[in-house]
Each structure stands twice: as structure tokens, then as C-alpha cells.
Amino acid sequence: MEFFSINVEFLPLDLVLNFDLYVNASKGQKAKFVKVFPKDDVLNQYFKEKLKKYPGIYVPEHQRNAYLKLISKDPSIDDVHKTEIIKDSAVKYLSEIYHNPNDEKMIVETISKCDETVDSLISVIEDKSIDSLKDLIADLSFHDFYTYDHSINVSMYCIAIYKGIFPNCDKSELTNVGMGGLLHDVGKLSIPTSIINKPDQLSDDEFFRIKTHPEKGFQLMKKISSELPGHINWSQVTNMVIQHHENFDGRGYPYGKKGDEIDVMSKVCTIADIFDALTTKRSYNEVISQDKAIEILASLEGKKLCPEIFGMFLKHMKAYVPEGRRNKVLDEKFDPSVPFKLIPFTEVKQEKEEEDYGKIITDENKKAAS
Ligand SMILES: [Fe+2]
Numbered sequence: 519m520e521f522f523s524i525n526v527e528f529l530p531l532d533l534v535l536n537f538d539l540y541v542n543a544s545k546g547q548k549a550k551f552v553k554v555f556p557k558d559d560v561l562n563q564y565f566k567e568k569l570k571k572y573p574g575i576y577v578p579e580h581q582r583n584a585y586l587k588l589i590s591k592d593p594s595i596d597d598v599h600k601t602e603i604i605k606d607s608a609v610k611y612l613s614e615i616y617h618n619p620n621d622e623k624m625i626v627e628t629i630s631k632c633d634e635t636v637d638s639l640i641s642v643i644e645d646k647s648i649d650s651l652k653d654l655i656a657d658l659s660f661h662d663f664y665t666y667d668h669s670i671n672v673s674m675y676c677i678a679i680y681k682g683i684f685p686n687c688d689k690s691e692l693t694n695v696g697m698g699g700l701l702h703d704v705g706k707l708s709i710p711t712s713i714i715n716k717p718d719q720l721s722d723d724e725f726f727r728i729k730t731h732p733e734k735g736f737q738l739m740k741k742i743s744s745e746l747p748g749h750i751n752w753s754q755v756t757n758m759v760i761q762h763h764e765n766f767d768g769r770g771y772p773y774g775k776k777g778d779e780i781d782v783m784s785k786v787c788t789i790a791d792i793f794d795a796l797t798t799k800r801s802y803n804e805v806i807s808q809d810k811a812i813e814i815l816a817s818l819e820g821k822k823l824c825p826e827i828f829g830m831f832l833k834h835m836k837a838y839v840p841e842g843r844r845n846k847v848l849d850e851k852f853d854p855s856v857p858f859k860l861i862p863f864t865e866v867k868q869e870k871e872e873e874d875y876g877k878i879i880t881d882e883n884k885k886a887a888s
């Protein structure tokens with residue numbers, strides 16, 4: 519039997535626990551776990567204090583979802599800790615997928631378990647205003663740039679953004695968009711991690727291989743979706759997998775779809791994907807604040823991002839984006855799938871262009887300006 523460790527502080531008092539608690543009594547090579555609290559019993563203050571005296575408390579892996587469900591609904595745990603616990607579980611599931619890229623049965627089983635994770639994320643996010651979500655996102659942005667951690671952030675942002683844009687949407691839509699966010703990069707599992715996490719400039723061949731991940735993910739989802747839980751709209755999730763690198767202006771990949779050819783949830787995923795790539799501290803040498811990231815996103819409006827969806831996102835984030843021209847815009851070659859060491863910016867020479875205003879452009883003028 520496998521176990522995972524938990525923090526006793528977060529166990530709710532005077533409630534029936536629907537999972538067992540164990541302590542680790544292993545000696546040398548011999549693993550041994552001893553049950554110290556049985557499921558279906560009520561945990562009181564006296565026993566909780568006793569549990570705190572052990573160096574670690576563990577729950578059996580097969581009861582993880584029961585634990586997650588109880589924690590995500592407990593009002594006494596703050597949202598940052600709650601989300602941390604949910605993220606730990608999701609990391610566990612996603613790392614299982616990424617470490618077993620050829621085991622289809624395991625992938626089906628693990629994706630089915632992710633359902634509970636998305637459900638828990640929704641229950642934390644659902645009742646929150648977008649303003650406090652901004653704080654929640656800020657508190658959680660210290661994570662590493664591993665694909666699965668990125669995926670959990672994207673899932674959380676997708677749920678939050680979609681909920682902000684469509685406050686009256688059904689829970690099932692949040693489940694679909696959250697699951698799409700969680701699996702958007704699933705195609706990366708067939709690409710070597712040495713390429714995925716390479717901090718240096720990628721060769722053309724390596725970049726080409728990374729760009730195959732939407733299609734690879736699409737093929738995997740098509741193959742396994744009939745075996746996955748029926749209440750999720752897998753064709754919607756699969757759309758997000760294949761479309762999240764399409765750009766509003768038609769210059770994305772794999773198909774170069776544009777405007778309304780890209781569905782709304784995929785457009786939301788594109789915002790979430792770039793936002794996380796910019797704000798995750800390990801991905802770049804420089805640390806980007808949330809407001810700065812939103813300003814950078816604004817420079818992509820009409821290019822990578824749909825103006826209508828991005829406009830609604832901005833409105834609900836209540837973010838301030840300075841008006842007028844920007845002197846730094848994100849470079850064309852920026853791709854959220856590639857962990858550049860430095861964020862590639864292009865300087866916009868504002869003054870020159872203002873001087874040129876009204877002038878007749880001749881070849882000589884152009885030469886003088888360059
Ligand atoms: Fe991607």
C-alpha cells in the first residue's frame with residue numbers, strides 16, 4: 519500500500535474523517551505503516567494533539583480523493599493552504615502521467631482521478647471575487663517550471679478567468695475548462711524533458727519538436743477519451759489541447775486558425791498559459807509582477823490574444839494598463855512553451871516614429887531613420 523504525508527494542523531475537528539491515518543514505523547529497509555486513527559471516526563481536540571506528537575502522519579494513496587474532498591470544503595483552512603494541498607495532489611497525478619508516457623492504461627486511470635482535483639479547485643475558486651483571486655494567484659506563483667506544475671496553474675487560471683468572464687456559467691463548463699487547462703500540454707509527455715526544460719536557446723529542430731505537442735496531445739486524447747469518465751465534455755477538452763497555441767491573428771500553430779475559428783475556452787487557455795509562463799519565477803531570470811505580466815499580455819491583444827476575451831479578462835481583473843504606445847512589446851518569437859532565460863522583448867522606437875509623423879516616406883528618409 520502507498521501513502522502520502524499530510525499536515526495534522528489542517529485536519530478538521532469534530533467531523534467524521536472518511537480516511538485512515540497512519541504513522542511511519544519503518545525500520546531500516548523494511549517499510550511499515552501503523553494505523554493510528556480509523557476512518558468513519560470523529561477527530562477531537564485531544565486526539566489531534568496526540569497526533570501532532572508523531573513526526574509524520576500519512577493517509578493511504580487510495581483515500582487521497584476522500585481527503586481532498588474534505589479539505590477543499592473546510593472553511594477553517596485558508597485558500598492558499600487549501601490550494602497548496604490540492605496542487606500537491608495534482609502534481610502527484612500529473613507526474614505519474616509524465617513518468618509513464620507509454621502506459622495508456624495508467625494515463626486513463628490518472629486522468630480520471632484528475633477529475634477530483636479540478637472539482638476541488640473549483641470549490642476553492644467558485645465563491646471568490648476576482649480581486650482576491652489576484653492575491654491568491656500572487657501567493658501561489660513561486661512554483662517551479664515543471665510541466666505539471668505549470669498545468670495546475672493554468673487549470674486554476676482557466677477556471678478563474680472563465681468564471682470571471684461568464685459569472686453565470688454552469689459548473690460543468692468550469693469542469694471542462696479546468697480539465698482542459700490541466701491537460702493542455704499533455705502532448706509534451708512524448709517530448710524528452712531535456713528539450714522541454716532546456717534553459718538555453720533551442721535549436722530549430724528542438725523548437726519544431728516542441729511545437730508538435732498540441733497535435734500529439736490531440737491524438738492521445740482522441741485515442742483514450744472513450745475510456746474516460748462520461749460527465750466531462752472531452753471533445754471540448756481536446757479542443758483546448760489542440761488550439762491553445764493558435765493565435766487570434768492566424769499566426770499560431772498547428773493550423774493557423776484565426777478569430778472565431780478558435781473556441782472561447784481555448785482563447786481563455788492561451789491567456790492563462792502566457793500569464794503563467796511570464797509570472798513563474800523559475801522560467802526566467804527576471805521576476806515579473808502580476809501587473810507587469812498583464813501589461814505584457816495587453817501588448818498581445820489582437821495578435822496572440824482575442825481582444826474581446828482579453829478585454830473581459832482585463833475588466834474582471836480590474837487591472838490598470840497604461841494607455842498609449844508601449845516602448846517595449848513582447849517579441850514575435852515568444853512562446854509560452856519555451857522557457858527562455860530572458861523574456862524576449864522588442865524595443866519600439868517611439869520618438870523616431872513621432873518625428874516621422876506626417877513626413878513623406880521616401881527611400882532616403884528611411885535610410886536616414888535607420
Ligand atoms: Fe502548450
Ligand SMILES: [Fe+2]
Nearest residue numbers: 703791854855
Ligand atoms: Fe502551457
